[in-house]
Amino acid sequence: MAVTTHDVLVVGAGLAGMRAALAAQARGSDVAIVTKVYPVRSHSNAAQGGINAALNPEDSWESHAYDTVKGSDYLGDQDAIEVLAREAPAAIVELERMGVVFSRDEHGRLGSRNFGGASHARTYFVGDFTGQAILHVLYEQLVRSGIRTYNEFFCTQLLRDGGGTVSGVVALDIRTGEVHQFLARAVILCTGGIGRVFEPSTNALICTGDGDALAYRAGAPLMDMEMVQFHPTTLQSNGALISESARGEGGHLVNRLGERFMAKSAPNAMELASRDVVSRAAQIEINEGRGVDGCVLLDVRHLGAARILERLPQIRELALEFAGADMITDPVPVLPGMHYQMGGIRTDIRGATPVPGLFAAGECACVSVHGGNRLGANSLLETVVFGRRAGEAAAEFASGRPVPGFSESPREDEERRLRALVQRDGTGRTAALRLEMGRTMTSRVGVFRDGAGLAEAEAALRSLRERAGAVAIGDKGRLFNQALVAALELDYMLDLAQCVVAGAIARTESRGAHTRLDHPKRDDAHWLRHTLCYAAEGGPRVDTAPVAITRWEPKERRY
Numbered sequence: 132m133a134v135t136t137h138d139v140l141v142v143g144a145g146l147a148g149m150r151a152a153l154a155a156q157a158r159g160s161d162v163a164i165v166t167k168v169y170p171v172r173s174h175s176n177a178a179q180g181g182i183n184a185a186l187n188p189e190d191s192w193e194s195h196a197y198d199t200v201k202g203s204d205y206l207g208d209q210d211a212i213e214v215l216a217r218e219a220p221a222a223i224v225e226l227e228r229m230g231v232v233f234s235r236d237e238h239g240r241l242g243s244r245n246f247g248g249a250s251h252a253r254t255y256f257v258g259d260f261t262g263q264a265i266l267h268v269l270y271e272q273l274v275r276s277g278i279r280t281y282n283e284f285f286c287t288q289l290l291r292d293g294g295g296t297v298s299g300v301v302a303l304d305i306r307t308g309e310v311h312q313f314l315a316r317a318v319i320l321c322t323g324g325i326g327r328v329f330e331p332s333t334n335a336l337i338c339t340g341d342g343d344a345l346a347y348r349a350g351a352p353l354m355d356m357e358m359v360q361f362h363p364t365t366l367q368s369n370g371a372l373i374s375e376s377a378r379g380e381g382g383h384l385v386n387r388l389g390e391r392f393m394a395k396s397a398p399n400a401m402e403l404a405s406r407d408v409v410s411r412a413a414q415i416e417i418n419e420g421r422g423v424d425g426c427v428l429l430d431v432r433h434l435g436a437a438r439i440l441e442r443l444p445q446i447r448e449l450a451l452e453f454a455g456a457d458m459i460t461d462p463v464p465v466l467p468g469m470h471y472q473m474g475g476i477r478t479d480i481r482g483a484t485p486v487p488g489l490f491a492a493g494e495c496a497c498v499s500v501h502g503g504n505r506l507g508a509n510s511l512l513e514t515v516v517f518g519r520r521a522g523e524a525a526a527e528f529a530s531g532r533p534v535p536g537f538s539e540s541p542r543e544d545e546e547r548r549l550r551a552l553v554q555r556d557g558t559g560r561t562a563a564l565r566l567e568m569g570r571t572m573t574s575r576v577g578v579f580r581d582g583a584g585l586a587e588a589e590a591a592l593r594s595l596r597e598r599a600g601a602v603a604i605g606d607k608g609r610l611f612n613q614a615l616v617a618a619l620e621l622d623y624m625l626d627l628a629q630c631v632v633a634g635a636i637a638r639t640e641s642r643g644a645h646t647r648l649d650h651p652k653r654d655d656a657h658w659l660r661h662t663l664c665y666a667a668e669g670g671p672r673v674d675t676a677p678v679a680i681t682r683w684e685p686k687e688r689r690y
């Protein structure tokens with residue numbers, strides 16, 4: 132099976148990938164998915180809190196859209212945000228009809244919970260394992276559809292024809308070590324987030340941003356990469372997420388003195404201000420000595436055992452296991468940790484990137500609905516709304532294009548390159564460099580940033596890049612060579628780390644999740660703009676682009 136041909140090839144089988152594949156098939160395309168892990172192991176599986184939609188009669192899509200615009204600190208593109216909010220109710224109903232057993236209220240209707248930055252309770256959920264519930268239902272649909280999935284294939288290159296249009300991918304079959312070529316009339320990247328560029332992160336170890344790097348290397352711009360979300364409540368021991376649903380259900384954040392410190396920065400919304408605001412407030416408490424062993428405390432005891440066990444069973448277990456705290460009887464120590472990448476591959480509202488034949492959706496894409504700060508529960512929504520749109524657009528593109536011509540050489544070249552990588556006599560270990568990169572990013576490019584720290588990060592990444600070019604691959608074999616996969620992932624992550632830093636250096640203001648201590652104010656006159664990183668000799672070249680504003684003019688953001 133060294134070469135296969137499909138109309139539409141989707142890379143990634145998380146929520147965005149599966150939704151895109153189903154949509155492309157519904158438009159008549161022959162579709163296949165290439166994925167480096169089994170579909171149900173995708174990070175979407177870890178989503179806890181829920182998915183947003185203005186479904187209640189007293190709510191409106193305009194209110195959802197406005198909250199999202201405000202949450203984005205006015206950096207989100209309002210045309211895309213309107214699509215997200217308008218199409219959300221139908222997307223939830225569709226998931227429910229497919230079989231997602233959303234939690235119900237006392238009247239038997241779909242139950243909603245409060246989430247940060249939202250003016251209505253519009254987050255629909257399945258306990259605190261919403262992502263798993265949706266992912267498994269979409270997987271059932273995928274199996275029913277007969278769409279071919281190439282599991283445990285690691286995509287290493289995008290193919291392009293003579294005119295520069297994307298014509299497929301090259302991928303390593305992890306199980307056998309063979310390299311395959313997949314020809315396609317259109318490719319959709321749905322490869323998820325870049326969480327592991329930072330250490331620690333709430334993201335699974337597989338979230339290494341491969342698709343962002345593949346697109347970047349093929350000439351697509353990465354947009355707003357400096358916009359990295361630090362979630363206010365993660366565990367110190369391993370970075371695991373304690374979902375916002377704990378605060379949505381009524382949990383409090385307190386400092387060492389027992390004060391609900393959010394009263395200082397968000398007197399109205401308190402713990403349910405948007406995440407950038409809460410993370411900054413928590414980090415200030417910790418930095419100024421009002422924390423407890425480098426953390427603040429999340430207290431849900433007043434909710435009572437019954438509600439905690441019904442609504443928050445998974446995070447109770449996480450806190451018990453990894454922090455030794457039982458939420459029913461103890462407050463849980465938490466701190467801000469890397470959680471989500473707002474930026475990514477620039478796309479239009481149908482998922483098309485500026486590179487012909489290449490589409491993107493889900494966390495790897497930047498359409499941009501999250502701008503400077505994502506509201507909790509808008510990301511699962513983005514995967515299904517824009518996954519569907521990208522699938523439809525790719526199917527249309529594919530139907531108007533002949534099957535790309537075939538040549539053996541890309542596959543052979545890649546096989547030679549990977550062989551040489553495995554065989555070389557290197558120095559240093561991938562894991563050590565990955566850890567060094569992640570810790571550098573967290574310490575220099577974290578919740579608070581400044582020019583000097585960013586310059587240090589830039590220099591550290593240059594040195595890491597040099598050393599990464601010479602790491603030894605410990606496993607010289609072909610079957611399941613995870614050492615090879617890890618080295619390729621590190622190579623991708625270094626590109627992305629460089630883009631995050633380049634964007635953060637360029638953006639001399641504070642907006643959303645990007646807080647520059649040396650430029651503490653939002654600067655709409657110069658920076659109501661997206662940053663764009665293009666691959667260039669010696670590192671990213673930064674450009675900017677305007678933000679789409681449809682009806683909400685920027686104003687000061689208060690919670």
Ligand SMILES: Cc1cc2nc3c(=O)[nH]c(=O)nc-3n(C[C@H](O)[C@H](O)[C@H](O)COP(=O)(O)OP(=O)(O)OC[C@H]3O[C@@H](n4cnc5c(N)ncnc54)[C@H](O)[C@@H]3O)c2cc1C
Nearest residue numbers: 143144145147167175178180181286323493494508510511
């Ligand atoms: C712990 C946690 C909790 C969260 N909770 C929520 C929540 O409650 N609500 C919410 O809205 N959002 C939440 N999020 C965010 C949300 O879950 C993600 O943004 C979303 O699920 C991403 O989906 P995706 O389809 O884009 O990518 P993923 O689900 O990450 O899937 C990526 C896919 O790409 C494939 N892939 C990657 N690289 C390659 C390669 N080189 N070759 C082949 N295949 C590749 C992988 O195999 C995988 O199938 C949470 C995130 C985390 C980490």
